[in-house]
Amino acid sequence: MKPDEYIDDFIRKEKQEQMNPFLATKIMAEVEALDSIISPKKKISVWQYMTVAASIILIMIMGISIDSIGKQTKNPNSISVNINDSQIENLSCYISENYE
């Protein structure tokens, strides 16, 4: 036999090798796990960006306007300051002899 024939014989033997019949099932199981990867990434359109930007600006404007309405209605004289906070924590209740 010549070298070429030996090589062909070797290749023929390798080609006769049988593949695992369950390999396709195994691959499909792997593919199932990758399900989300195949769908191409959805492109975000310009109008979607615009909508998000517009809603942020709208919220800011609303916040500023609500704040300014609050400032207009606020009367500085009506502020009551509770300086005497003795009513909040009336310790005398606890230290009085009659407490028990």
Place this chain on the structure above:
Amino acid sequence: MSDEQLIKIILSGNKEAFTTLLMKYQLSVFSTAMGFVHSKEDAEDIVQDVFIQVYRTLSSFKGSSQFSTWLYRVTLNTSINFINKNKWRNLVTDSGESLKNLFNRSNEEKSAHQNLEAEERDVLIRKAIEQLPEKQRMAFVLSKYEELSQKEIAGIMQITEGAVEQLLQRAKQFLRKKLIMFVGN
């Protein structure tokens, strides 16, 4: 159904169509991988890697070439990467495997001496194929294992037909040179 139609259906989310594509090409991919790794288990690993890669990147397939051409390119690259990744492992297992094959094989027709000779020859051929330069090896595997024409190989490797012919000639000469010492003329 054509490959292009199948791909469209797969991209629309139908996995059954991918099974069809897998069944259609798995043997070609396996056979090509066998030409590179010469081991059933490793070839099966490559088949798995190739089809998962195909599934992942199918949306990037433009259709400028045939699907089979693209698939062969993926297979060649995956096989080469696999070999490079497992270079050290192969060095260790190579000698062990050939010894194991020698002892496990029982052939009534051939004498022990003939068996030994055939095994040694196979190991030598395998090693000679493995020593081929990358491009020559690609062309050789596609030509011998897949029996593709020079035109098809040229399309896959993105070179001219003349270059494919040259690669195949060089590969043949290289293998002959390596084997002539063992088998004679």
